[in-house]
Amino acid sequence: MTHFIPRLYPTTKAWLVLGIILCSIFIPGYWFQYSIFLVALVLAMLSGVAKRYTSLFLKSIFIISLFIFIIQTFLVYHDHIIGSWYIFKVSSTGLQASLTMTSKIVAIGAILIWFFQVTQVKDIAAAMQNAGWNKKLIFVMLSTMQLIPQMTSMMNTIADAQRSRGVETEGNLITRMKSFVPMLGPVVLTSIEQNEERVLTLESRAFSNRQRPTLMVPVNKTKADYLLSWIIIIIMLGIFYWGVFK
Amino acid sequence: MNPLIELNDVLYRYPLTRKSALRHIQFKVTSGMVMGIIGVNGSGKTTLCNVIRSFIPNFYQGDLQGTVTLKGKPLNQYSETELSQLVGYIFQNPFTQISGVKDTVAEEIGYGLENLGVSSKKIQKRVAKMIDLLNLSDIKDKNPFDLSGGQKQMVAIAAILAINPEIFIFDEPTSQLDPAGTTKIFKIIQQLKSQGKTVILVEHKLDLMMQYIDQLLVLDEQGQQIAWGKPEEILASFTENQTIALPTATRVYQRMAAQHLIPIATNKVPVTQDEIVQTIQNFQETR
16 A cells, blocks of 8 residues: 555646645535644554644644734734734634635645655656657656756855865855855856757657657556546535535 | 768858858768767857757747758757657756756656657666666666766766667766766767767867867868868868867877987878878888
């Protein structure tokens, strides 16, 4: 079971993500939305990524939601005040607004974090290619994902070069900033300069070919994917109907 | 024999420059030939390769005069896809020869074939062959960006070999490689030659280059073609103190001839180690 979910076709998982996002937006209240964190946690456990999922969630969505909750509840003025302490006033409408707002962020954030933990970008790209998306668009998406590690590696090289010339690159924040800011120019300019040669590399690899590209390692939908997709769609439609119209 | 590649009085000037990067380039390359290009830095060797691959004028604008034909057809009548299948280009800089969209070396090697719409089974077979040929099995699952310059160069060569074009342009392919890697590349060039492929080789390692090439083109610092022909014939008119470097065998021969240790030949000089040894042996036998 541990490896079953990550192996699913990206769109199978995407249906679940889409369904949960739509339900989170349209279903009133906040219990359903908050419960999605637990659903995503269970899915993450089944996918074998619970630790990474929890860590990422706490570092990102939890902090953002907490911040919004505090601001909305204690600092934004609302009617129907139910308690106060110095300048902080808590109102029932403010509390309700905070819960509604943060619950949606938690639901959408949690399911997206789970999705990207169990789906490789190259699999998403393969699914897009199978669906007939534009090759250039897929290339831009994939190369953007590689851009950050590339630029980080380039910055490390420049930092090493600076260090070898006696420039102080470590220490307090000001020292680090002093060495970091001058690095930005060469990093950006080198990246732009390298693009020219990279275009020629792509041309040498027949990137301009108009024929539909293939995949060395094909990513295909299995029977389980078709079955699960329909089950997910029916369940999500049921939840949507029950939550919105009932 | 009809020429595979023919350049006729080619002259090229980069945009916004007054000085020509190439002047009066004129030669014919027949199928199965290994052609070497030498010249000092900035003499236009890479520019000439770009002309042959039609990156000039398709990618680099500028003023291109003269005619360039491939299989008797002007280059501008070929599509980019046709050219990528006909002419494989291995660039000088290994750091920009990675597509940037593949996670593993094996996938990187197969990228060109994917773009050409080759079936996955055929790609996997071809990639496995290339990995085997270039001894890349230790790094086949690594991210191409995590490789050293030499390893990246090997991957780039494998990626072009996988496409199996008719013509190969190697622009200083061994600049980042260790001696073992360099030997491997020249063995591959030898294999390509035996398979009847046409190879255009820009290389500064003259001693190695001379063992494999059939014809040599010499460019001066102005981008002007100063010699074209069989290396042993055209290098006979060059001396050691001229701007182009000479192979060790030719230099040894010229020094020995200058000291009257061996007779001076005006029309042919040894260009490889084997040839200089043979020349000395022949001379000793005739004494």
